[in-house]
Amino acid sequence: MAYLDHAATTPMLPEAIEAMTAQLSVTGNASSLHAAGRRARRTVEESRETLADALGARPSEVVLTSGGTEADNLAVKGLYWSRRGADPRRTRVLAGPVEHHAVLDAVDWLAEHEGATVDYLPVDRYGRVHPEDLREAILRNPDDIAMITVMWANNEIGTIMPVRELASVAAEFGIPMHADAVQAFGQLEVDFARSGLAAMTVSAHKIGGPFGIGALLLGRDQTPVPVLHGGGQERHVRSGTLDVPAVASFAVAGRLAAEGREHFARRVGGLRDELVAAVRHAVPDAVLGGDPDPAGRLPANAHFSFPGCEGDSLLLLLDAQGIECSTGSACTAGIAQPSHVLLATGTDPDLARGTLRFSLGHTSTEEDVKELARAIGPAVARARTAGLS
């Protein structure tokens, strides 16, 4: 067995499980005024402080959500609405073309239903957005832009964006910029204050925390229009009773992710380099997706296109041998479509059909890499005989 899909989700850390289970038997709504409520609130606020610490933010900047998707939607739609509300000319959204669907589809929705114009920023062949391109897009009309959203690091091909430089260009023009940092947290130094971002998305289950919890880091001067209305929790930006056990668990995972980041990046980055070398050795014409410079990509990410193969076929063949990875492409009714990320980087659509993403994590071992090294050559050979249907 080799689990090589940590970017989809990674096993919970024992400490996070412990923190969660300890809270499951405790009663208390963090909004209640009585003792039980106060106890719950204390747990929530301590957790918030821990997360703020781990992310270089102030506690009041941590808006807890149900996960990355909700945080992305809140940032994109909420900031669009509030900025347009303040000045009706602001209907333009600048977005990276390689964003996760939680951002991409939210942006498209604004275009379809809220009168937004979306300008997709150019990317290079590694999927990277460059500050001068952002500046150029802004300069076309700095007054009509509602918000900017560019992910910190790409979930499919692992390319790291120059987020600080981009945010500094946005800040020059006083335009709020959001970054989806779901994949970056735990692998890169993610410091909200230093980033200059107005908003930033993180998710618990990608760093060894539980499902169903995430956060939008939100600058104190940002007042997005809520997506969820209700009891006014979380700065009146995100209503809903807080999931105390999940919050506590998220905080533990977040603290460990920040503390262990350098060690993780070194160890897992080393395994990743071995994995890349092994795949290239077994399949010499495999094409590495994303930045070939290890410093330019997430340490846990490896992405390959295998010419003449259907990604689905490879997945099936590897799955049958207990090797679990992902084609990294979006699905409609489970039908693999060529990835929008690869198409945006100018990858040939036929080549884009034969992709696999291998992503490592805290439980990854050298044996995982060796298993893949043994299996990938024969799997590719076999998938090639099945061809592209």
Add this chain to the structure above:
Amino acid sequence: MTQTSQRPLRVLAAMSGGVDSAVAAARAAEAGHDVTGVHLALSANPQSFRTGARGCCTIEDSRDARRAADVIGIPFYVWDLAERFREDVVEDFVAEYEAGRTPNPCLRCNEKIKFAALLDKALALGFDAVCTGHYATVQLAEDGSRELHRASDMAKDQSYVLGVLDEKQLAHAMFPLGDTLTTKDEIRAEAERRGLAVAKKPDSHDICFIADGDTQGFLANRLGGPAEGDILDESGSKLGTHDGAFGFTIGQRKGLKIGHPAPDGKPRYVLDISPVNNTVTVGPVEALDVTSLTAIKPRWCGTPPAGPGTYTAQLRAHGGETEVTAELVDGELNVTFTEPVRGVAPGQAVVLYDGTRVVGSATIATTVRRERVSTG
């Protein structure tokens, strides 16, 4: 004997999301085979929800199939064969109707998709067989060759739509429901017992790629809308008008919209469809009587018969058997009926049987009526 009792095979189970294919996959897995489920995405734009009780092509069907695979405990994938399906089945269907024939798309799908595109890919990926929920049996002949036979339960038999398979395809086909002597209710009960949520799902009928069941509307849409033409009697006199000749089937009685009754007061039936002149010819039921036919593109399960032979023939899905003599002449199959039969539509398949064994099939091209020759 059936293949299910053989050594464990690597089996790819085609799962439509319906109860039959789910139970078939479950039986194959239970028999000890190494089964992987696959749902064929046959539409590039899957409908969000099932409309009515269709058997495939919707996101919900794909989810139902996945759910069943999860319960059976087998890996599951969705394979996109929409492009192949469009080319080989949908376009063929439209072209056949346009030419005034009545195609059977299920047959075409088995021939070109399930036991060609899917089977080829399965074999290339190291599978030994493709398993489906069809009611038919594969038996081993004395000489070791594979034979396709009718299902044990004649009422559920689907060998007709599999009649296009050749021996090589049969060698890699597995039909775990074929030797079932149980009713559909019992298959549902078995699904229930196995914890398969599709147990209560309605059966699929009709044509999967026409989600609303409106074949006429689908054809009108594809063939440029209604083109009014004449409805003629056998002598060529005009009786009325129609909205497009492709919408009719030989033997059809309803929907003719002829204002006045026939002189003899008897109902009239579609005898002939001529797309070239855009005319539909109608007449009395006796005029539907066909004495012989010629069929093209024959496909044989095994060795083609050398000389003329006596067989039983089935002329449409769910149709009865009729006694014939058949002979292969210059690559075309000449079939003569012992007793005249009615409602033979060019485009449909004639499947020949020797007892329960499928001998082969061919596509009906022309029929000979008692009085005259009609070219479809």
